[in-house]
Amino acid sequence: MASGFTIAGTIIAAVAGIIAIHKFVVRRPRLQLTGEISGVTRYQKQVSGILNLGIENTGFGNAEEVYLEVHTPTWDFPKEEISDEDSILEFDHDSHGYIGASGKRHRFKISDMLHPGSEYKLIHGDIQLEPHRSYHIKYESSSQSHGPRKGSLEILTDYDTVRISHDSPYFWTPYARRILDIGTAIGSIVPFSLTQPQVQIRDEGIVHKAGSFFEWFVTPVVEVETKEESKISAYSITVHGTIWMRKGSSKTAVGSIDLSRCSVPPGDTVVFVMEDQNRRAKQTLACSSEYKVFKQIPLRYTPKEPPYPSFPLSDIEIDWSVEYEVPEKGDQRGIEIQSYQMETNTFGGPTQVKIRGKIRNENAKGRGFFVIGRVYDSSGKLIGTPNRRIQISSDSVTEFNISCYLPIEESKISTCRVVLQRTL
Known part of the structure; x- marks a missing residue:
């Protein structure tokens, strides 16, 4: 009997404590x-x-x-x-x-x-x-x-x-700390993740090519890895780089770079390298600088123009940070990607990637979606995400055609997948 009173007293005390916490802590x-x-x-x-x-x-x-x-x-x-x-x-x-x-x-x-x-x-x-x-x-x-x-x-x-x-x-x-302890204790039995999805920079570097004795073309490359997350279908990722020029023991910021990839599946490793380098608009939109040589990708490295870098190429440094958003997949009921195929061509420079396909819409109304190609290299890394917004006609089959140019050898481009999203 005593033990029964003890249990009842414990329950009453616990309920009273919960009420007090709710009144004086939560409802504040x-x-x-x-x-x-x-x-x-x-x-x-x-x-x-x-x-x-x-x-x-x-x-x-x-x-x-x-x-x-x-x-x-x-x-x-x-x-x-x-x-x-x-x-x-x-x-x-x-x-x-x-x-x-x-x-x-x-x-x-x-x-x-x-x-x-x-x-x-x-x-x-x-x-x-x-x-x-x-x-x-x-x-x-x-x-x-x-x-x-x-x-x-x-x-x-x-x-x-x-x-x-x-x-x-x-x-x-x-x-x-208490909330964290509780979350850790029950984390193994709940059907969803208690941690935030993670996107982080894995590797970075620059690729340079000689244009003449006094000029080099510099292309930055960044590799980002994403954490698997069952509740998320894709990430939209942007890497932001600050370009520094080192002279002696000091360095000065001379520009910035923004590179983006859309529809990156959780768990994928994605390589950021400038797509469509043959399209000047995309080159210049990716860069911001007061100096002409750093206003487009590839960057130009020459001691003949401001900011007058010294040799060797190690004078250039780029500090990177990464941000991501979760795009909206949208209501895709009654919509199906029927078929698609990828073609690659090289014309003495970047490799052109073309993806053509068909989308079936069984709904009575047309809908607008972004059609996105996920292009992978032979190692399984995501290297390009060409995309275009299309209007999918009602109760019909709509054809699509998306493309991009990648500064990668044609033989290293392996496979592609195609997905639809309401937003990028």
Whole structure:
């Protein structure tokens, strides 16, 4: 009998604990500062854009009488450029500088209630930042339901791009480890992955070809591996490279490169090398530089033109980063790829890859899809993803024809697959 009371007491205590956690922990507001930069360009050797700051309630309770203090300890956008006219929130805003130092401190007193899941604009303004630097925005938020909680945003600049990372308020810290432990404990018995899909750079290098005694053509090559993930049909991957020129012990950023592959199956290894080098539009769109020799792929390496590199070719360095998205497959019921075939041809340069096929649509309405070819080499690596958006006619068979040029020997191109996606 005693043991029965003990079990009942334990159950009651557990239920009471769950109720308390739900009331005082789960059903609470969680406020954090949000940041987004738009219209990013490189201007006069600086990275400029528009910084938008907002506030978000990611919790499960309403936030009232919100107070937010934002610090930019070592920098700030010009006060005359700040505008809060686009915000729908009712709030008071003032800012103060630091005596004898740069930076600003912004204070917000928000009158409106912030509901769970809501996000609102606060202020935005033009900024000009130095490339290859890190800028911090520190903040502290509080409301009627909880005391001050600290967090920060970090703005990271490259040659001509900007990204923002977020260090959430410390509220999450005590619970993050516990949640991770629980996830690890049950991970072996749940039917889905508890970890985020991973895309990472596996290898990188440059291929150079002599054009003359004082000129070389340089083509970057990047290899990316993806992690298998049963819940995802494909990744859209972009690698971003910053081109550096080394002179002695110092180096200077001279340009950037963006290469993309769409519809990469999870678990595949994909090789990024410039497709369609014979098409000038694609060459120039992939590159950004103030120097003519680095405005298209292949890059030109010559000591006769700015930035006047020295020899040998090791003076060139490219730092790579990788980003990915998950495209939409779309509703493909009643649509089937009936057949396709691949042809390859070499005309004294890149290898042309052509894929032709037919798609059957049994639906009463036509639909638009991207038809994408996945081209593989003899080692099983994905080396090209030619694509085109087509309108698939209703209740009929639609033919398609996609192609690309790859700087790879024809004998090394092995197989292809064809898939449909609603988005890239």
